[in-house]
Each structure stands twice: as structure tokens, then as C-alpha cells.
Amino acid sequence: MSAVISETHHDEHPSGIKRWLFTTNHKDIGTLYLLFALLMFFVGGAMALVIRAELFEPGLQMVEPQFFNSMTTMHALVMIFGVVMPAFTGLANWLIPMMVGATDMALPRMNNWSFWILPFAFTMLLSTLFMDGGGPAGGWTMYPPLMLQTGDAFPFVIFAIHLMGISSIMGSINVIATILNMRAPGMNLMKMPLFVWTWLITAYLLIATMPVLAGAVTMLLTDKYFGTSFFNAAGGGDPVMFQHIFWFFGHPEVYILILPAFGIASSIIPTFARKPLFGYASMVYATASIAFLSFIVWAHHMFTVGMPLAGELFFMLTTMMIAVPTGVKVFNWVATMWKGSMTFETPMLFALGFVIMFTIGGFSGLMLAIAPVDFQYHDTYFVVAHFHYVLVPGAVFSIIAAVYYWLPKWTGHMYNETLGKWHFWLSTIFVNLTFFPMHFVGLAGMPRRIPDYALQFADFNAIATIGAFGFGFAQLLFAYLVFQTIRGGEKASDQVWEGAHGLEWTLSSPPPYHSFTTAPEVK
Amino acid sequence: MAARGATYRTPFKLGVFVIAMFGFGFALVPLYNVFCEITGLNGKTGVVDESVVARYEFDPDREIVVEFMTSLNQELNWEFLPEVAKMKVHPGKVYTVNFYARNLTDRDVTGQAIPSVAPNVASRYFSKTECFCFTQQLFQAGEGRDMPVSFVINPKLPAHVTTITLSYTFFDAGQKVALQ
Numbered sequence: 001m002s003a004v005i006s007e008t009h010h011d012e013h014p015s016g017i018k019r020w021l022f023t024t025n026h027k028d029i030g031t032l033y034l035l036f037a038l039l040m041f042f043v044g045g046a047m048a049l050v051i052r053a054e055l056f057e058p059g060l061q062m063v064e065p066q067f068f069n070s071m072t073t074m075h076a077l078v079m080i081f082g083v084v085m086p087a088f089t090g091l092a093n094w095l096i097p098m099m100v101g102a103t104d105m106a107l108p109r110m111n112n113w114s115f116w117i118l119p120f121a122f123t124m125l126l127s128t129l130f131m132d133g134g135g136p137a138g139g140w141t142m143y144p145p146l147m148l149q150t151g152d153a154f155p156f157v158i159f160a161i162h163l164m165g166i167s168s169i170m171g172s173i174n175v176i177a178t179i180l181n182m183r184a185p186g187m188n189l190m191k192m193p194l195f196v197w198t199w200l201i202t203a204y205l206l207i208a209t210m211p212v213l214a215g216a217v218t219m220l221l222t223d224k225y226f227g228t229s230f231f232n233a234a235g236g237g238d239p240v241m242f243q244h245i246f247w248f249f250g251h252p253e254v255y256i257l258i259l260p261a262f263g264i265a266s267s268i269i270p271t272f273a274r275k276p277l278f279g280y281a282s283m284v285y286a287t288a289s290i291a292f293l294s295f296i297v298w299a300h301h302m303f304t305v306g307m308p309l310a311g312e313l314f315f316m317l318t319t320m321m322i323a324v325p326t327g328v329k330v331f332n333w334v335a336t337m338w339k340g341s342m343t344f345e346t347p348m349l350f351a352l353g354f355v356i357m358f359t360i361g362g363f364s365g366l367m368l369a370i371a372p373v374d375f376q377y378h379d380t381y382f383v384v385a386h387f388h389y390v391l392v393p394g395a396v397f398s399i400i401a402a403v404y405y406w407l408p409k410w411t412g413h414m415y416n417e418t419l420g421k422w423h424f425w426l427s428t429i430f431v432n433l434t435f436f437p438m439h440f441v442g443l444a445g446m447p448r449r450i451p452d453y454a455l456q457f458a459d460f461n462a463i464a465t466i467g468a469f470g471f472g473f474a475q476l477l478f479a480y481l482v483f484q485t486i487r488g489g490e491k492a493s494d495q496v497w498e499g500a501h502g503l504e505w506t507l508s509s510p511p512p513y514h515s516f517t518t519a520p521e522v523k
Numbered sequence: 524m525a526a527r528g529a530t531y532r533t534p535f536k537l538g539v540f541v542i543a544m545f546g547f548g549f550a551l552v553p554l555y556n557v558f559c560e561i562t563g564l565n566g567k568t569g570v571v572d573e574s575v576v577a578r579y580e581f582d583p584d585r586e587i588v589v590e591f592m593t594s595l596n597q598e599l600n601w602e603f604l605p606e607v608a609k610m611k612v613h614p615g616k617v618y619t620v621n622f623y624a625r626n627l628t629d630r631d632v633t634g635q636a637i638p639s640v641a642p643n644v645a646s647r648y649f650s651k652t653e654c655f656c657f658t659q660q661l662f663q664a665g666e667g668r669d670m671p672v673s674f675v676i677n678p679k680l681p682a683h684v685t686t687i688t689l690s691y692t693f694f695d696a697g698q699k700v701a702l703q
Binding site: 106107110169172173174176177180181182207208209210211212213214215216219230233234235236238241244245248249306308 | 529530533534537538540541542544545546547548549551552555556596635637643644692694695696
């Protein structure tokens with residue numbers, strides 16, 4: 001076949017730095033994405049520690065309030081666009097071709113491009129910290145008119161966001177093209193692993209909403225420099241309009257940050273419960289319903305802007321409706337474990353931690369969905385506690401679980417199980433120490449994004465700071481473990497885990513450079 | 524490799540979708556405005572012409588207090604006041620009230636008044652037949668003048684609303700967004 005001939009030149013890949021710069025291989029690009037996310041995890045984490053150090057005691061000790069605000073803004077932008085999204089894209093690159101029985105991603109050159117945009121985007125974003133007027137300090141939500149007061153950093157932030165958007169849109173197009181066109185014969189849509197399903201839906205969410213964000217920030221740019229008045233009341237615009245457009249992107253975005261995590265949990269839990277996933281079809285439909293609902297709930301982020309009662313009710317009820325498909329998922333994971341012969345290796349521990357602590361974050365989300373009480377919770381640390389529960393022991397734990405689960409497959413080496421368990425328990429204890437007290441200070445009225453607080457919040461803030469430093473340093477153990485496993489270790493078998501099923505486990509560990517050169521037959 | 528063509532068609536279709544969604548982001552601006560005008564959300568008041576007002580049923584038994592408020596956007600050196608702080612009105616009849624504005628600076632300024640009605644629920648029943656807020660107003664240096672607004676309250680205004688506040692904020696329309 002002609003295809004075989006055209007594939008051969010790929011094997012003579014360059015070595016050294018050129019291998020990584022010019023690679024079109026899904027595994028290389030997946031590795032680049034994951035290492036980039038790991039690096040950014042420590043950058044964003046260092047920013048979080050600046051925030052927590054300042055909040056250790058009441059009063060202003062460490063940093064200027066303006067710098068504090070730019071830390072909260074940058075921490076969010078780095079963690080969302082630089083850690084969770086690239087990490088999920090890295091996992092998608094590594095796993096989707098192996099899971100659907102393809103050789104590589106559908107559009108390998110675009111794949112290279114979508115990764116290599118990111119270092120430029122983040123260099124640009126991080127460089128704003130050294131500019132006249134400091135980094136962006138108006139919050140990652142960039143509400144005007146506050147955001148328009150940003151100094152020289154402003155256009156750099158906007159263009160960095162444009163680049164991140166272009167990167168993730170191209171990554172998503174690649175994922176969809178791969179899944180729709182390159183599945184092995186016999187693998188129909190309802191036979192795909194759930195990780196592939198959740199990523200397919202995530203990719204659609206991304207290409208539907210990232211352009212809207214790009215539009216919103218472009219409007220900010222023209223409002224500031226070109227005299228338009230999209231959000232400027234003097235010219236007939238409306239600052240609240242920005243919030244509507246932003247959250248039309250922003251709410252689907254939070255599901256972009258969690259749906260692949262659902263796919264990861266749905267892969268890991270059946271393996272270590274040694275039972276097939278309970279309710280596969282309902283999982284697929286639940287994911288699709290969450291994605292649909294995510295487009296009609298955006299204004300629950302802005303209950304306090306002065307919406308009429310009908311609006312408050314509509315957004316309250318649709319938001320609560322999301323609890324139904326999410327509940328279906330949680331109960332399915334529990335039912336998968338029911339009477340299974342479970343073992344608790346590190347990936348399983350992180351997956352279980354994900355299920356339990358993500359559910360805690362889900363419940364506080366339900367509390368926030370109640371419009372009348374949201375007036376009390378809005379912009380307090382309760383909101384901070386809520387979204388950190390769904391993002392840290394939610395999304396981040398799922399990514400860590402995925403790394404432990406597939407790392408032996410990727411590298412051919414087993415990681416150090418004892419250290420892995422240490423990493424899990426340290427992370428779990430410290431993450432709760434960090435974020436659980438935030439519920440209490442939030443309910444008591446401590447506002448977010450402010451470098452000082454009233455004296456009565458001092459004890460809980462001190463505890464949260466201790467937890468944050470503990471959690472941060474525990475992640476160094478993770479970085480150590482990953483590099484240790486890449487360099488060597490006990491040989492992993494092809495199946496790696498006794499209960500693992502799926503096409504990726506039929507390949508050798510580590511897998512060949514081109515995953516499936518002859519398509520496997522799926523029964 | 525029959526799938527080869529499809530592999531390139533899919534990204535093309537998705538690319539078109541991306542561009543459409545970028546346009547949709549901008550389309551949201553007029554869409555929200557239209558939505559707010561139809562529903563009266565966001566304190567946006569309606570504009571009616573005489574023929575519609577003529578069909579309103581005058582209700583002499585119901586009395587509603589309309590309060591007038593003015594404010595200036597920061598950094599605008601103007602005087603801007605309503606002629607009266609409040610007035611009692613009956614639904615279905617057109618009333619006119621004057622606002623006085625004076626440019627205290629020594630340069631010509633074009634101003635734009637942005638109205639807002641509270642409570643929100645009343646805004647769709649509060650309509651103006653004529654208003655200085657419909658257009659931008661040029662004031663010479665030191666010039667002051669009265670600016671009229673004519674309004675009418677739709678008799679269908681919900682019974683629990685007894686007071687309506689009409690507030691205007693005056694902006695300097697010629698000024699670009701203030702840079703630091």
C-alpha cells in the first residue's frame with residue numbers, strides 16, 4: 001500500500017532538540033504537553049504560595065496589594081490555560097490514538113503547531129509581571145472597566161489569550177478529526193473508551209466557546225485602544241454585557257476542565273475494581289447532557305448583577321439540573337466498585353480521592369446555585385473553596401491519577417509504589433487543610449481577591465496557608481517520581497495492571513513510536 | 524485509505540464552525556440589547572410614539588411617584604440636575620420634566636446621558652416619547668441649558684409598583700476610555 005511507503009520517512013526522526021521542535025509524533029507531543037503542564041503547575045503553584053503567604057496573617061506583610069491582585073489573576077490564568085488544559089490535551093495526544101487503534105493523530109503537523117504556540121503564549125503572559133504597571137490585576141475574568149485600567153501589560157495579556165485559544169482550538173480540531181475518522185475497524189462510537197468520549201465532547205465545547213472568549217477579549221482591546229464602546233456606557237455600551245459574553249464561554253470552560261477527568265476516573269476505577277464500568281451508555285448520555293446544560297446556565301456566575309426574578313429562577317433551576325447527570329456519574333462509579341475485588345494502587349487512590357472530593361465540590365456548587373443564598377456567598381472564600389475543590393482534588397487529582405495509571409505504559413517502567421502512596425496521602429491531607437477552612441471563612445463573609453482580612457478570620461487562614469505549603473512541597477515528590485520512572489525502574493508488563501482492558505494495553509510497554517501500523521480488529 | 528478525504532473534510536468543517544462562533548461572540552452584543560429592550564431588563568426604557576400613547580387608558584385614580592436622579596461619570600466637570608426631585612403622575616398621560624445641565628469647563632464637550640429605571644420590573648412600562656438621552660448633546664464651554672424629557676407610564680404597570688426612579692448618568696462621549 002502507498003500509505004506504508006509514505007509513512008517510512010517518519011521513522012528517521014531527528015535527535016536532540018530538533019526531535020522535540022519538529023516532531024509530529026503524537027507521543028512526543030503528548031510528552032511535551034505534559035511536561036509543559038508540569039512546569040506551569042509549579043509556576044502557578046508558586047503564585048498561589050505568594051497569595052497564601054500574604055494571607056497567613058492579617059495585615060499587609062509580604063507584597064504590595066497591586067502585586068497580590070496580579071498574583072490571583074495570573075495564578076488562575078496559568079493554572080487554567082497552562083496546567084489543566086495542556087495536561088488534558090497531552091493525555092489526549094498520548095492516549096486517543098492508542099485507544100481508538102490509530103497510528104497517530106489525524107493532523108500531525110497542526111499538532112506540532114498547537115503545542116509550540118503555548119510556550120510563546122506563556123512567555124508573553126508571564127513577561128507582563130515585569131512591565132510598567134505590573135501584570136494584569138483585575139482577576140482572570142477580566143471584567144471591564146477595571147481590566148481596562150491595566151498598564152502596558154494589557155495588550156500582551158489579550159494576545160496571550162488569543163494564542164492559548166488558537167492552540168486549544170487546533171488541538172480540539174485534531175482530537176475530533178482523529179476520533180471521527182481514524183477508529184479501528186469495528187470500533188463504533190458506543191464501543192469507544194469513556195476517556196475518548198469525554199474528550200470528543202470536550203473538544204466540541206472548546207471549539208464552540210474559545211472563539212467567543214477570543215471575541216470578548218478582542219472587544220476589550222478595541223474598547224481600550226480603538227474607541228469602540230462595547231462595554232463603555234458613555235458610548236451606549238454596557239459593562240455587564242462583558243460578563244454575559246465572558247460567562248457564555250466561562251461556564252462551558254469549567255466543564256472543559258472536568259469532563260476529561262470523568263473519562264479518566266471511568267478508565268481507572270473499573271481496572272482496580274476488576275469489574276466493567278457500570279452503566280456505560282448512561283455515562284455517555286450524562287456527559288452529553290452536562291455539555292448541553294453548560295450552555296444555558298452561565299448567568300449563575302452573576303446572580304448579583306440585578307437580574308429579574310425570572311432570570312434568577314431560570315439560571316438557578318438549570319444549574320441544579322446539572323446535578324442529575326453528574327449524580328448519575330458518581331453513582332455509576334460507586335456501582336462499578338460495588339462488590340468488586342478492589343485493590344488500592346496509587347492511581348486508584350487518586351481516582352477515589354477524585355470521586356469523593358469532587359463530590360464535595362459539587363455539593364458546595366449546589367449551595368452556590370441557590371440564588372437567594374448566593375447573595376451571601378457571592379465573591380467570598382466560599383466560592384474559592386468550591387472551585388478549588390472541583391479543580392484541585394477534582395481535575396488535578398484526575399490528571400495525577402492518569403499519569404500514575406499510564407506512566408508504566410508510556411515509559412515501560414513501574415513507578416515507586418511506596419512513594420506514590422506517600423504522594424497521595426500528603427496531597428489529600430494538605431489539600432483538605434488548605435481548602436476546607438475556606439468554606440468557613442467564606443460563609444462568615446471573608447471576601448476573595450483582597451490581600452488583607454478581618455481579625456476573626458486569622459486562624460483558619462493560617463491553617464490554609466500551612467496546608468498550601470504542604471501541598472505545594474508534596475508535588476515536588478510527584479515531579480521526582482515521574483522523572484525517576486522515566487529514567488528507569490522495574491520493567492512493566494504490556495498489560496501493566498491485572499484488570500486493565502482496552503487497546504492501549506495490547507501494545508508493548510513502552511509502545512512503538514507509531515502506535516498501530518496495522519489497524520487492530522475490534523470485536 | 525478511504526478515510527483520508529474525510530480526515531481533511533472534518534477539520535475544514537470545524538474551522539468554519541470556529542469562525543462562525545467568533546462571529547457569534549460579537550453577535551451576542553446586539554442580541555443581548557434586543558433581548559433587554561423587549562423584556563425591559565437592565566433598566567432599559569422603551570420608546571413609544573404618540574399613536575401608542577393615544578391607546579393608553581388614562582387612570583386618574585392611580586398615583587405613582589416618579590423620582591429623578593442625576594449623576595455624573597467621574598472626572599466630568601459639569602452641573603447636571605433635575606428641575607424637580609420627584610413628581611406624582613397618573614398612568615396613561617404624558618408628562619414633561621426638564622433637566623438642567625451646564626458645562627463648567629472651558630472647552631466644548633459632547634455629553635451622552637444614559638437612563639436607567641428602577642425597579643427593573645417597571646422599566647418596560649416606563650416609556651419616553653421624547654428625551655435628550657436619544658442623542659448626544661454638544662455643550663459649548665460654559666454653556667448651560669434645559670433639556671426636556673417626556674414620558675408616559677403604561678397603565679398595565681404591576682399594582683405593587685408605587686414609586687419609580689428614573690436616573691440619568693452623564694458621560695463625556697468624546698472622551699476615550701481613561702488611560703492611566
